[in-house]
Amino acid sequence: MPVETPLAAADWAAYYQLRYAVLRQPWQQPPGSERAPDDDAPTTTHALWRAPDGRVGGVARLSPGGPGQGQVRFMAVAPPWQGHGVGRQLLEFLEAEARRQGLRELVLHARAGAAGFYQRLGYAVVEPSHTLFGVIPHVLMRKDL
Ligand SMILES: CC(C)(COP(=O)(O)OP(=O)(O)OC[C@H]1O[C@@H](n2cnc3c(N)ncnc32)[C@H](O)[C@@H]1OP(=O)(O)O)[C@@H](O)C(=O)NCCC(=O)NCCS
16 A cells, blocks of 8 residues: 655655645645644654655644544645545545554544545534635544544
8 A cells, every 4th residue: 555654854845745735835825834733743643645656645644632532634635646546545544543543533624625525435524613714614524433
């Protein structure tokens, strides 16, 4: 499976560059806005999907939520690779890691336009969530592991 945890410095750079390009730059957010304080926490698991040519084509992360709960954030697939099963592989990688950690539930705040993707992977909408940058409505979703 071409999903791995980034280790090399070049992979980490590509990881954050893709997160920025897909999730922040289109809304004119400054470089650095793609980073979260707990990215470096030992309890955060990062996933990177590598294309056959070696380039990084997708990223995502898992971090702790409430008791027995994990949260998926920052799922981003490079535009040329969207719709080719990359997001599914990333999410299944993080779900396997969450089960390995003994977690019983995953939650996430999905962009409304991506909610159908998560529903396809077994997540259910709980309630409307925040609106990012004043224009991107989110929904809270969850899945039993
Ligand atoms: C949303 C995203 C992560 C999905 O990853 P992806 O690699 O494009 O999705 P996959 O090819 O793995 O799709 C898996 C299934 O979900 C479906 N799907 C994918 N995106 C969808 C969407 N936006 N709405 C509804 N269904 C979707 C696919 O058709 C596929 O269905 P299938 O099992 O019947 O073939 C990716 O498109 C992306 O990065 N989009 C831009 C950024 C974004 O919105 N990130 C999520 C922030 S919460």
